Structures are given as C-alpha cells and as structure tokens.
Amino acid sequence: MTHDINRRRLLKALGTGAASGLLAPFGMAFGQAAPRNLLANPRFDRDPFQLGVASGEPAPDGFVLWTRLAPQPLEQGGGMVMRPMAVTWELAEDEGFRRVVRDGQALARPELAHAVHVEVEGLAPGRPYWYRFAVGGATSPVGRSATLPATDARVDRVRFAVAGCQHLEEGHFTAWRRIAEEPLDFVFHYGDYIYEGPDRGPGERMLNGRPFMPLRRHVGGEIYSLDDYRRRYAQYRSDPDLQAAHAAVPWFFSFDDHEIDNNWAGEFDQDGTPPELFMLRRAVAMQAYYEHMPLRRRSMPHNGHMRMYRRAGWGDLLQAHFLDTRQYRSDQVNGDRDGPQNDAVADPSRTMLGAEQEAWLYDGLRPDHHRWHAIAHQVSLANLAMRSRETGEVVHSMDQWSGYLGPRRRLLGHIHEAGMKNVVTVCGDAHRHFASDLLQDHEDSGVISTEFLATSISSGADGAGEDDDFNRNARSLNPQLKAITDRRGYVLCEVTRDEWRGDLKVLDRVTVPDEPVRTYASFVVERGRPGLQPA
Template identity: 80%
Template sequence: MTDSQRRRLLQALGIGTAGVVLGSALLAPSAFAQTAPRNLLTRPVFDTDPFQLGVASGEPEADGFVIWTRLAPKPLEQGGGMVMRPMPVTWELAEDNGFRKVIKQGSTLARPELAHSVHVEIEGLPPARPYWYRFTVGEAISPVGRGATLPLASAQVDRVRFAVAGCQHYEEGHYTAWRRIAEEPLDFVFHYGDYIYEGPDTGPGERKMGGRPFTNLRRHVGGEIYSLDDYRRRHAQYRSDRDLQAAHASAPWFVSFDDHEIDNNWASEIDQDGTPPELFMLRRAVGMQAYYEHMPLRLRSMPHNGRMQMHHRAGWGDLLQAHFLDSRQYRSDQVNGDRDGPQNAAAADAERSMLGAQQEEWLYDGLQPDHHRWHVLAHQVGLANLAMKPRDGGDGVIHSMDQWSGYLASRRRLLGHIQQAGMTNVVSVCGDAHRHYTSDLLQDHEDSGVICSEFLATSITSGADGMGEDDDFTRTTRSLNPHLKAMIDKRGYVLCDVTRDQWHADLKILDRVMVPDEKIKTHASFVIERGQPGLQAA
C-alpha cells in the first residue's frame, strides 16, 4: 500500500479524529460500523503472506454477494500468527480479472474477535454477471477470486450449472476433486457439509477403514477439537489446501454444515456421547463461531446465542429455485441408539422431526407450484429410503437412523406435500454417505409412484480410494432397492446441468485420491425430463 493510499484509507476510517464514525460507503453493509477502535493497528506489517487461507465468495443475490478472507500468516499457530488487534483490510471489485475496470472498492476491519476474518456484503451491482475481487492488508495482496450476481427473479434463464460436493476428511486423500471443480465452468457450488472432521490425529501407523488396513495420507494437528482455538486451527488446516482454495476462488458457494463441523451425528442440543446438553451447547457454540469465521456467509448467519440462521432460498430467474435446508440444528435425536436398525415405531413417530416445525412450515410455504421451471432441495443427508443388509450378516433389513429414513414422519410429510401440490419438477441433492447414490423417491409404502429424484453426491476424500462397485454392500443394497439407479464407492462430486426442460447430472469420480492430480471420470449420467418425474440413463 502506498503512502497516498494509506492516507486516504486512514482519512476514510476517521483515524485520529475522535468520534468519527467509520464511513458507511466503505464498510457497508456492516453491523460493526462505529468510531475507530482505540487499539486499531493502522500499519500492519507481515513477514509472511497473511492470505494463506485464500479467498471466497458466497450467497449471491441479484444485486451482490459476500466476499471473504481471513488473515492468518501462520495458520496453525494460536491466533493464526496474528497480532491481537483490529486492522483495516481494503477490497476491490472489478469487471475483469486483470482489474483494469474497478467498479467498487472499500475497507473493512479484520477483528481478533472473529479470528481476523472479514465478510464484505457487496450491494448495488447489476444482475446476472461475473465479477472479480481481491483484498489488501499492509503491503500484501490476496489471490483473485470470482463472484457473480444472480439473474432477476423475472428473467428468463436457459441454463444453470453447479456442483454438489462435501465430506472432505483431510487425512484420507488429496483434494483433487476440488481442483477439478475449479476447472468446471460453474454458476455455483453447493457444499452439503462435513467441511472439517473433528476427530484427533490418529498417528502415523496403520488403522482400519472398512475392515481394510489403511494409513493416513495426511494427519490432523492435535486431538479431538473442543475449544474455539481448536476449531479455528482445524478449519485453517483444511483451508490451507490449495485445491480447495482454487474451488473457492472459482465460483460463488452456498454452504451448509452437517455433523462433523461440530461432532459426529449431533442432533439439536444432543451429542453422541451422552454429554449434558448444557455442556454440549458450549461446544456447539464455538464450533458454529469457527464455521462462520471460515465461510462466505452473510451477517444474517452470524451465530447468536449458540444458533445460526442457515436455511434460506435463492433463485436463478424463472429457471431454478433452490431451498437450502438445515437438517442438524432442529432435528429430533436419532432413535435406536443412533445405529442403523429397523424402521420401528420410534423411527415413524409423528412427533419427531428432521427440520423442526418452523423450518418445515417455511419450506412448504416456498415449495409450491410457481413460475420456476425447477425446484431443488439442497440439504445434508439422504432422502432416499434405502434398505440395507446388516453388516454382520444377520437376517432382515436395516435403515440409517441418521438420514431421513430414520425420520419417517418428516419424510412422509415432505414427499406428500410435493405430491399433493402437484409438483413434478422437484430434485433433491445431498451427500454424507461417502458413495454416489442416485435414486427415484417414493413414499415408504411404495405405492405412491415416483414423486421426485435424488442425487446423493459421494465424498471429496472421506473413505479414501474406495472399492468401486465390486463389494458385497453395493451388491446387496442394489438388490434391495429397485429405485436405486446407481451406486459406487469412489470419491468425486455431482455435476448438474439444468436447462428449461431437462435436468442432466453426471456422477463424477476419481479412481484414486491417495495419489495427486488424478483425472476425473464420469461414472454414470442421468436425465430428468421436466414434468415427468423419474431418472433416465443419459
């Protein structure tokens, strides 16, 4: 930053002028506009690049989007290696990636209370076009990221392309799938959850994965995470990956948390270990704070009293309406000891909910026949009611109690609502199960006909290289579920290409994630014709 740039910045921030409010033009929209902090560090100096966690954009609307970064010159040290003082960060937005035409610029504060992360909500932009952004602090300049505004609600839109991905266990493979996503021409990315895993470093030796010997490719830093600094450091370790950073910089993201951002299979105020709820809520609160600090989220999602506002909608003109759901924060506790089991009376209890009554009502209010050609449910866990054989070879069939199959009343209400509303243009996208599963969705009594279809995306790395299709679990699961059209234990993502009359999806896979830079393949492709529910092989 030149001396003249610094003088203009300090003047805009009111530095040295008691009682001057930070300029709304520079900080807007911000809930933190106030007199310049007494402890403001006006001339930060770094001997190491402070932008080691990259940049990101997210939650686009027709007139703007969020841009994000976090200052962390030493990401795995406490505080990211930062001086514990607020400091000014400038940003620029341009119409080209060379920044020949800068159309907006401003400054915000990176504060230690939020781990020196910044979330700038840019407004007042024309709709339906890309933009490029970058940040500056001191003499350091960030990488360039690409954002985009949505089309107006009234616009005719002919095509939207997006990727569905998540479950990125750091220890279990390279993030090559994120690099391949970065290479795709996409309108947005939907991350369905499990951005981090909360477990401890399991050491350098061999362990078991799916009954097979496995040695971690990479290792977590530290033990199981509980404190705010633990969660911040784990996010920073994941965010340090260059392939993941490339995907964040390539397109705007919509994000959801699932369970591992806090603790495996948590549900509302209950964890899997029997911790008293009032104690688990302390852990949940710091996990949510660290999640907010590392995601391109709007201020509306900033945690308040240990809760986050995560469900919302976004639309791409008249083509696509997306309903982003939160299936962790309001759900009832899992039944049957949180283990796969039979769909008994407890699993079907009408008093239990996956979304909570308020979110469920919100969803139904917006999930209605309207001018949109398609509606998508973007959420965390499988809606398909998949039957499985017990892994110990026992008799009968079992179902996941953590997915919608363990919340039968909620599942019946949702599919019943879609059917009763006469909607034949709904598609579900989700993840969590570490395999691709592509299914037509029926009511559990199987006499409803196909109501809609689902693409459950496999993991980025969780499960390592995988078994492909040549395993007993795949064979028995496919035999038990006639409406399951594809299933494979490989890593990758789902690529959706939505046009006015057709939804096309490719199940993308990598042969290996334990070696770097593998080529991406298409395992299978499917088409849904608008107005004709049901998957067809493409």
C-alpha cells in the same frame, strides 16, 4: 478521484494514524465507533492471506466476499497481533482490475479470528466480477464471483457442483481442483467441511475394513475449544485445491455433523454429554464455522444458533431451498444404530427440520413460475435399505431421513399433493454416489421426486468401486436405486428448461495427487416426469 488515489490516501492515513474519519464505516458495520485499539499500520513478515479468498451467498445485486488474515495459520490466533486492523477490498468487472466498480475497507477483528465478511450490494444481475484484498503491503489472490440473474429474467441454463465430506487425512482434495476447472455458476457444499477427530498417529490403520496409511494428519486431539476449531479450519483451508475451488465461483453452504461432532442432533451429541455442556461446544463450533465461510451477517451465530435455511433463485429457471437438517431435528432413535423402521422411527411427532423450518419450506415449495425447484440438504431422502453385517437382517440408517419417516412422509406428501413434478433433491454424507427415485415408503405412490447424492471429496480414501457387499446388497434391496459406487468425486448438475442432467463424477484414486476425473454415470430428469432416465 481515481480508485488508485483513494487507496493511496487510505493507506497514507492509516500509516499516520489520521484515519478516524475514514474508519467510520468500519465501526458503523458493527453498530459502534471505530475501535480505540485499532492497529493503524500493520506489518507482516509472512503472507497474511495463506487461507485464500472466497465468495458466497450470491443474490441478483451482490454477494459476500471473504478472507481471513493468518500469516501462521496453525499457531494460536493465526500468528496475528490481537488487535483489529483495516483491510481494503476491490471489486472489478475484469480480471485485470482495469474497471473497478466497488472498493472499500473492512475491519479484521480478533473476535472473529481476523476474518473479513464484505456484503457487496448494488451490482448488475447475472454477470461475473473479480475481487481481491490488501493489508499491510500484502495483496491477496484474485477471486471470481457472480451475481444471480434478475428474478424475472428468462434463464436457459444453470450449471453447478454438489460436493462435501472432505477428510484431510484420507485423501487429496483433487476433486476440488477439478471442480475449479469446470465452467460453473455455483457450488453447493452440503457439509462436513472439516472433521473433528484427533490425529491418530503414524502408521497403518483400518479404514472401512481395508488397511490404510494416512496421507496427512490432523493437528492436535479431538477439537472442543474455539481455538481448536479455528486451527482445524485453518489446516483444511490451507489446501491449494480447496482454495482454487473457492476462488473460482460463489458457493452456498450447509453444515452437517462433523463441523461440530459426528451425528449430533439438535441439543444432543453421540456420547451422552449433558445438553447444556454440548451446547457450549456447539456454540464455539458455529462461531468458527461462520468465521471461515462467506456467509451473510444474518447467519452470524447468536446464543449458539445459526439461521442457515434460505432460498436463492436463478431467474425463471430454478428456485433452490437450502435446508438445515441438524440444528432442529429430534434425536436419533435406536441409539443411532442402523435398525428396523419401527413405530419410533415412524412417529409423526418427530422432526427433521423443526416446525418453523418445515412450514417455511412448504410455503416456498409450491407451483410457481420457476421451471424447477431444488431441495439442497445434507442426508439421504431415498429411504435406502441395507443388510446388517452382523445379523444379515434388513436395516435402515437412523441418521438419514429413513430414520425420520414421519417428516419424510410429510415432505414427499406435500410435493405430491401440490402436483409438483419438477422437484429434484441434492445431498451427500454417505461417502458413495447414489442416484435414486423417491417414493413413499408405505404405499404405491409412484415416483414423486428424484435425488442425486454426491459422494465424498476424500472421506473413505480410494474406495472399493462397485465390487463390495454393501453395493451389491444396496442394488438388490432397493429397486428405486439406479446407480451406486464407492469412489470419491462430486455431482455435476446441468439444469435447462426441460431437463435436469446429473453426472456422477469420480476419481479412481485420491491417495495419489492430481488424478483425472471421469463420469461414472449420467441421468436426466424430464420436467413434468419425475424419475431418473439414463442420459
């Protein structure tokens, strides 16, 4: 029986209510029978796919496909009837869907905001696929994904973008459109997919010491409830440039702080909220995050916790270790204010990753058959000194690895003692591009590794470029820092067998739509020779 006949049979069965046999896979996916409250014949007066499509978490044999039904994204429940309904999906070897290789049905459930996560398996390694969804007579946009190469395959090149920090109010998401136009294998989103703050109203305000007029405004106040977080994600995911990047290639994700609350750490927020109350907010924020990302079911929140650290490999070329530097960390010292690196900062009992994740990382971060290892995480490992605007003294961020010297020393010590000269780290959060060599803070260790820190997609608006006090002080205080600029954009990494190239991509303006992208600076790292060299 052809795919089209199968699809017509399913839709006919759903329309007549005679779908109990066909719907068994829906219930099996969630360990129960098909729901009694199934809406068998949904109809929509508006497009239910207004939040687009996405894929993520690729493996050699498959990936996750995602969409969320939301005909009225900013209304409570997305404008959906609060009943589960069947969504069909198709996967093809060609963009025209002439060679469909997989199809099926999934349930969009109100418990998960009518989001759909399809984990496709059994595919050929190292090749692209195209996918789409259908429900109630509506068809989604087409997305493109790809499987990873076989674990034992020789791979000569991997190309990916590092990006995040996309504040809706502070700029257009043009950088995502430029990423969608790049020939990439994947995107790593390091975090700050949304911002939790309130709509601050109309009119000019100050941003980073400069007058700023918001381009777009958040809907509602600061977000706390599950419905709040869902609506905020819907507002961000409605952006067409962001949707284009999601539809172009598979993504890997990490959350940072703003998906929940600024600078949260483990069970603590920045406001002194009792941990038992903050954990309620953290739990609903994590549910909304899962609902809106193409994550595997193993990352589904359980008791307010998500398993987000994991690995992926590209044949014999690259092994990537994706970290979670928020959920298990010790609380920041010094009230989370920039300050000196005192004994509390250097306390070896404090943690950035938690004991279990740290052991997991070290177990996989060892010499092996991969030409390169990547540590993909959230905040800077470079231990950058700054000069206080108030006092003029030299200070460090307490929220980055510079505020956690014990775990930082352990990580760099592990890389050094293992003899690994093929490790590169990628991260973000700082709203500026930084390209840095990584050294121990307390001894002349020599260059151990290298870091590309990607600037923001839009957070910080247009920025000041190179001509501000922060940039000048950073260059003077940090000899390991090879480049810095306060512009928006992303990092483009191209990894070949003997060289890792990082291009710092920038847009001169994000307050104007559809600006071109340019390369601010490019560096290479040679395998076996840690340290940045101008390209």
